[in-house]
Amino acid sequence: MTGQAFIALLPELISTGFLILVLMVGVFSDSNVGISASLAAIGTLAVFASAAVLLASGFSGSFFGDGFVVDGFALYFKLIVAGSAFFAVLAAARWADQTGDAPEYLTLILSVVLGSTLLVSMRDLFGIFLAIELATIPSYAMVAFDRSRRESAEGGMKYLITGVIASSVLLYGIVLIYGVSGSAMLSDVADTFTGTLTPVAVLGLVLMVSGFAFKLSAAPFHFWTPDAYQGAPTSAAAFLSVGPKAATFAILLRILLEGMPGAAPTWTAVMAFLAIITMFVGNLFALRQRNVRRMLAYSSVAHSGYILAAFAALQGGGVAFAVQAVLIYTAAYAVMNMGAFLVIDLVGEDAKSFNGLVRTNPGVAASMALFMAALVGIPPLSGFFGKLWIIIAGAPTGSILVYIVVGALVVNTVLSVPYYFGIIRNMLFEEPTTDTVTSKGSGAVRFSVYVLAVLTTLFGLLIIPLSALVGASGLA
Amino acid sequence: MPQIPMQAQQFLDALVSAPPLEGYLVVGAILFAIGTWGALIRRNAVVIFMCVELMINGVNLTLVAFADYLPNAGGLGVSYAVLVIAIAAAEIAVGLAIVLAVFRSRRTVNVDEVTAMRG
Numbered sequence: 001m002t003g004q005a006f007i008a009l010l011p012e013l014i015s016t017g018f019l020i021l022v023l024m025v026g027v028f029s030d031s032n033v034g035i036s037a038s039l040a041a042i043g044t045l046a047v048f049a050s051a052a053v054l055l056a057s058g059f060s061g062s063f064f065g066d067g068f069v070v071d072g073f074a075l076y077f078k079l080i081v082a083g084s085a086f087f088a089v090l091a092a093a094r095w096a097d098q099t100g101d102a103p104e105y106l107t108l109i110l111s112v113v114l115g116s117t118l119l120v121s122m123r124d125l126f127g128i129f130l131a132i133e134l135a136t137i138p139s140y141a142m143v144a145f146d147r148s149r150r151e152s153a154e155g156g157m158k159y160l161i162t163g164v165i166a167s168s169v170l171l172y173g174i175v176l177i178y179g180v181s182g183s184a185m186l187s188d189v190a191d192t193f194t195g196t197l198t199p200v201a202v203l204g205l206v207l208m209v210s211g212f213a214f215k216l217s218a219a220p221f222h223f224w225t226p227d228a229y230q231g232a233p234t235s236a237a238a239f240l241s242v243g244p245k246a247a248t249f250a251i252l253l254r255i256l257l258e259g260m261p262g263a264a265p266t267w268t269a270v271m272a273f274l275a276i277i278t279m280f281v282g283n284l285f286a287l288r289q290r291n292v293r294r295m296l297a298y299s300s301v302a303h304s305g306y307i308l309a310a311f312a313a314l315q316g317g318g319v320a321f322a323v324q325a326v327l328i329y330t331a332a333y334a335v336m337n338m339g340a341f342l343v344i345d346l347v348g349e350d351a352k353s354f355n356g357l358v359r360t361n362p363g364v365a366a367s368m369a370l371f372m373a374a375l376v377g378i379p380p381l382s383g384f385f386g387k388l389w390i391i392i393a394g395a396p397t398g399s400i401l402v403y404i405v406v407g408a409l410v411v412n413t414v415l416s417v418p419y420y421f422g423i424i425r426n427m428l429f430e431e432p433t434t435d436t437v438t439s440k441g442s443g444a445v446r447f448s449v450y451v452l453a454v455l456t457t458l459f460g461l462l463i464i465p466l467s468a469l470v471g472a473s474g475l476a
Numbered sequence: 477m478p479q480i481p482m483q484a485q486q487f488l489d490a491l492v493s494a495p496p497l498e499g500y501l502v503v504g505a506i507l508f509a510i511g512t513w514g515a516l517i518r519r520n521a522v523v524i525f526m527c528v529e530l531m532i533n534g535v536n537l538t539l540v541a542f543a544d545y546l547p548n549a550g551g552l553g554v555s556y557a558v559l560v561i562a563i564a565a566a567e568i569a570v571g572l573a574i575v576l577a578v579f580r581s582r583r584t585v586n587v588d589e590v591t592a593m594r595g
Contacts, residue, residue, distance in 0.1 A: 126556045133563045137570050144574045153577040154590050160574050161524055161587065164567050165515050168531040171560065172508060175535055178553065179501075179542040227593045294593075 005063045008070045010050040011078050011117050018043025019110040026103025033102040037093035040106040044089055047113060048082035051075050055470075066185060067124040072470040076327060077120040077250040081243040084334050085113045087452070088239035090444040091345055095233060105145055108138040109239065116247035123258070125174045125184040128251055132170070132215065135244045136163060142236040143228050155231020162214060162224040170211025176204030186259035194262030205263065208255075209270055215248050218274050218308060219281035222301045226285075229297035230349075237293065238341030241300045246330035249307055253326055256314065264315050272312035272401045278305030279412040286419050293349040295419055296340055299375060302416060303333050309405045310390045317396030325393045327467040329386030332459055336374040336382050339452035342445055343368045354423055356432030364446070365427045367453035372420040374456045377413050382459035387413065500541030507534030521575045521585040525568055532564045 006013070018039060025036045055075040062069040088109055096102035115135025122128045140163060144156025178184045180201045181192035193201060210221065217225040229237040256267055282302025289295035310325040346364055347353050357365040374381035387409065394406040455462065480488075511530030518524055536557050543553020579585050 126559070130559060130563070133567070137563075137566050140570050140574060144577055147577070150581050151592055153574060153581060154592055156574045157521060157578050157587070157590060160571050161515075161521065164525070164528045164571065165512070165531070167563075167567065168508075168511070168528060168535060171532070172535045172538070175539045175542065179538070179546070182546045184552075184556075230593055 004061065007054070007059065008061065008063050008068065008121075010054065011047045011082070012114060014046045014050055015043060015082075015110055015114040015117060018046070019107055019114060022103050022110060023107045026101075026107070033093060033096065036103040036106050037089065037096075040089045040110060041086060041093075043110060044082050044086040044113060047117065048079060048086065051078040051082060051117075055079070062123065066187070067127055068121050069123045070121055073250070073254070073323075073327075074120040076467070076470045077247055077330070078117045080246045080331055080334050081113055081116040081120075084239055084243040084246075084338055085109055087338050087342065087448045088235045088243070090448050091238060091342055092233070092235035093444065094442040095235065095345075099145070099147065101145070105142070105233075108142045108145070109235075111135075111138045112142070112239070112244055116244045119244075119247045120250045120254075122251065123186050123254070125178060125186070125189070125255075125259075127184075128255070129167075129171055129174055132248070132251075133167060135247065136167070136215070139236070139240050139244065142240065143232040145236065146231075146233045149231070151227075151231035152233070153231075155228045158231075159224050159228035162221075166211050166214030166221070169207050169214070173204045173206070173208030173211055176200055177208065180204060186255060189259040190261060193260040197263060197266065202266070205260070205267065206270070209267065209274075212248065212252050213274060216245060216252070216304050216308075217301050218304050219278040219301065222278065222281060222304075225301055226294050226297040229300070230291060230294045234293070234341055234345040237297070238338050238345075241297075241341070242330075242334040242337050245300075245304070246334060249326060249330055253311070253314075253323065256311070257319075257323070268312050268315045268399075269401065271308050271314075272405045275305050275308035275312050275405050276408045278302070278308060279408055280305075280415075283412050283415040286416070289419070290351050291349055292351055292354070292423065293341075293344055295351075296337070296344070299416070299419075300337065302412065303329075303337070303375075305412070306387065306390065306409060307333075309409050310393060312405045313390065313393040313397050313402050315397050315399060315402070317398070318393040318402070321389060321393035321396070324467055325386065325389035327470060328389050328464065331463050331467065332374070332382035332386040335452055335455045335459060336371045339367065339449055339456060340371040340375065342449050342452065343371065345445055346449065351423065351426060352433055354426040355430035357427040360432050364449060367449050368427065369424050370453050370456055372423050374459075376417055376420050380457075380460050382456045382463075385460055385464060497541055497545040501538055504534045504538035504541065507531070507537065509534075519586050519588050521578070521587055522572075524587070525571055525575075529564060529568065532560065536560055 022036050022039050025039060055072060060071045089106060092105055096105040112135050115131050119131035119135060122131050140156055140160045143159050144153050146152035177189060181189045214221040279302055282298050282305055286295050286298035289298060307326060307329050310322045313322040343364060374383040377383040377387045390409060391406055394402045508531050511527045511534060514527030515524050518527060539553050540557050575585050578590060582590060
């Protein structure tokens with residue numbers, strides 16, 4: 001390994017090192033939550049800092065026989081993964097302390113970080129599968145980790161069974177693509193996937209996209225999502241719905257753009273179809289929920305649909321904007337959804353527990369109102385920019401199907417207003433029911449909620465210039 | 477030494493010669509289909525895992541066959557197959573732990589009876 005390769009692997013090496021450290025703390029010390037939580041927090045921050053330094057210095061190149069690539073695009077998603085993991089560690093520390101297994105839980109978070117940061121840099125289909133599994137297998141354990149609630153193991157089992165079936169479907173797709181192209185490298189796959197596709201190539205593509213649809217909780221493969229997120233510890237649901245999911249969107253974008261640009265008419269149609277059903281299913285089911293955590297799980301299905309709408313616009317003149325839309329939307333979603341889940345950690349998951357929150361705890365209530373408004377897409381909050389960029393990307397494609405997808409996105413934004421604003425209504429107009437929530441929740445979680453609220457508000461100023469920079473230097 | 481009949485000799489030749497790639501692919505696809513079918517219709521979580529193993533082994537057979545027959549693969553596919561076996565083992569290890577956790581709280585691993593959350 002040359003020095004260059006060491007630098008390229010810096011985020012992964014750092015997360016591996018801290019993963020081992022945190023696990024060893026658990027082995028050698030009993031009263032350890034302070035040490036292991038601060039080690040894990042420092043570790044995620046170090047991953048974030050190393051990716052930020054690499055991005056700022058304009059480092060790029062491909063290593064290990066072209067199988068591992070570092071570019072602006074990959075580093076941007078490493079920032080999202082490490083940043084969301086930092087907030088998940090803060091939220092997990094106090095809770096994991098009560099269960100007595102803090103180091104193990106934090107190790108799982110760090111290994112999901114390792115898998116996701118590796119994933120966005122992979123350029124080899126089997127490497128992609130390995131990295132996806134490295135991120136997914138610990139996440140099953142994270143969902144099932146809360147032994148004090150029966151729902152946790154149940155959610156974990158449902159997530160696990162659908163997850164392993166999806167992994168084998170994904171692997172079969174990858175193997176068929178490997179068989180058709182004779183190589184698993186994306187650059188070689190691109191030579192095969194042009195013109196008219198052979199039936200085996202189409203089968204491979206369909207199986208691979210179905211496997212990814214499972215991982216991204218896109219309808220009709222979304223049914224594990226509400227149970228897994230409702231059962232999971234809040235920090236797990238918050239992290240898994242943003243960090244690894246953003247990385248999976250990133251690698252799907254890389255596979256489609258680098259590995260199959262010649263087959264774009266086929267897969268943009270598939271993506272448009274998936275996007276439309278996913279948006280409608282997510283929003284229509286979210287409308288019926290009384291449990292806020294389950295509502296947010298269906299809302300994460302709907303937001304997967306919005307991001308897939310950007311994938312449908314990856315054709316004609318829309319490619320550059322669509323890539324930027326994915327960059328912006330995943331970051332926007334990470335900020336606002338992480339914040340909403342952390343508020344649930346502070347307040348409680350029943351819709352009634354939000355009643356009158358504005359009187360008992362105005363700061364948290366204001367933050368929650370901001371997150372809900374951002375999830376709807378009210379300007380100038382973060383969610384608005386994501387949706388705006390998708391519409392901008394859809395306009396120059398000149399395809400009727402994409403116009404239908406963008407129309408469905410606007411309709412769904414209106415559909416989603418009642419359930420997001422229902423929370424705000426509860427906080428403003430209902431009488432406080434039980435004791436105030438001020439006693440619950442640690443200072444660290446409260447601090448994270450305020451930081452995320454500020455990020456949601458200032459999103460346009462902070463992230464859009466960064467994503468424009470990345471979009472220019474990276475994939476598109 | 478007795479003379480081997482013509483047809484018997486042809487049969488023996490066919491047995492020892494390399495079968496065509498399609499043979500492996502068809503067997504792999506059948507294994508995958510049986511596994512998928514079982515994973516969808518069986519209700520016992522442990523049996524579902526066995527069916528998933530069958531799916532993964534079908535995929536692995538396909539992978540090894542491709543790696544052997546493709547001109548440019550250079551044996552890389554076989555090393556991937558070893559990694560896939562390791563991943564399948566890891567999945568099942570975590571899976572059985574979670575199934576045990578479910579069993580401890582409910583005394584059943586039937587996926588139809590584990591339904592505290594709905595809608």
